[in-house]
Amino acid sequence: MDTQTNTAPGSGPRLDLEPAARQIAGQLDAIDDGLLTAPTPCPDVTVGALLAHVGGLAVAFRDAARKDLGPTTDSAPSVESGVLEDGWRDALPVALDELVAAWRSPDAWQGMTRAGSVDLPGEVAGMVALNELVLHGWDLARATGQPYRAEEAHLHTSLALLADLGDNPPPASPFGPPVAVPDDAPLVDRAVARSGRRPDWRPAG
Numbered sequence: 001m002d003t004q005t006n007t008a009p010g011s012g013p014r015l016d017l018e019p020a021a022r023q024i025a026g027q028l029d030a031i032d033d034g035l036l037t038a039p040t041p042c043p044d045v046t047v048g049a050l051l052a053h054v055g056g057l058a059v060a061f062r063d064a065a066r067k068d069l070g071p072t073t074d075s076a077p078s079v080e081s082g083v084l085e086d087g088w089r090d091a092l093p094v095a096l097d098e099l100v101a102a103w104r105s106p107d108a109w110q111g112m113t114r115a116g117s118v119d120l121p122g123e124v125a126g127m128v129a130l131n132e133l134v135l136h137g138w139d140l141a142r143a144t145g146q147p148y149r150a151e152e153a154h155l156h157t158s159l160a161l162l163a164d165l166g167d168n169p170p171p172a173s174p175f176g177p178p179v180a181v182p183d184d185a186p187l188v189d190r191a192v193a194r195s196g197r198r199p200d201w202r203p204a205g
Contacts, residue, residue: 014103014104014106014109014126015103015126015127015130015153015154015157016100016103016104017099017100017103017126017129017130017133018100019150019151019154020130020133020134020137020150020151020154021058021096021097021099021100021133022096023133023137023141023148023149023150024054024092024096024133024136024137024140025092025093025096027137027140027141027144027146028089028092028093030144030146031047031051031140031144035047035143035144036048036051036084038143038144038203039143039203039204040139040140040142040143041138041139041142041143041192041197041198041201042139042197047140047143047144048083048084049083049084050136050139050140050143051084051088051092051140052083052084052085052088053136054092054096054132054133054136054140055084055085055088055091055092055095057129057132058092058095058096058098058099059072059095059098059099060072060073060115060116061099061102061103061115061125061128061129061132062095062098062099062102063102064113064114064115064122064125064129065099065102065103065105065108065113065122065125065126065129066102066105066108067107067108067111067113069113069114073113073114073115073116073117074114074117075116075117076116076117099129103126103129107122108122108126109122109123109126110122110123113125115128115129127157127161128161130154130157130158131157131158131161131162134150134154134155134157134158134191135158135191135192135195135197137150138150138188138192138197139197142201142202142203143203145203148188150188152187155187155188155190155191156187158191158194158195159187159190159191159194162175162178162191162194162195163194175195175196176195176196176197177196178193178194178195178196179193179194179196179197179198179199180193181193181199185199
């Protein structure tokens with residue numbers, strides 16, 4: 001399904017998270033157990049830890065969309081210490097599907113919600129959720145040697161969201177200082193670089 005944007009007055013932006021979620025779900029079959037300890041573009045984060053983080057954020061932002069505030073929305077899952085639970089190959093696609101469905105509700109984009117123990121407008125939470133999927137989809141693709149494709153509208157959203165952090169993200173930010181890339185670099189490279197990742201990252205060896 002193509003990305004959908006609804007900018008009707010008072011409705012807030014509505015972006016369909018399905019393409020970004022589908023990008024991640026589509027990578028899972030090619031990730032065998034031997035790759036779970038492989039490095040990713042996130043320093044000190046293995047593929048397994050990153051998959052655990054994606055599962056946690058999918059549940060957290062699903063509940064944020066539903067305004068079902070509680071333990072899942074009151075803490076930020078640590079990407080470095082994530083531990084994959086048994087059955088993750090079945091559970092993660094379900095969590096991603098539920099995330100997508102939750103953010104298709106117009107109510108998700110309205111009013112206030114909470115994610116990572118931070119209160120924020122629903123429309124901002126939706127864009128943060130999308131940005132997480134876009135960046136971690138790229139992380140997983142690079143770490144496991146798979147192709148990556150993102151919707152242009154999604155990349156523009158990520159780039160704008162990350163640009164708002166400025167060139168010196170606060171210490172608590174999960175993003176590092178932007179990496180310099182040419183102004184005419186591909187959009188995906190500019191978005192990735194803005195998050196503090198190197199667009200040319202490849203596993204060693």
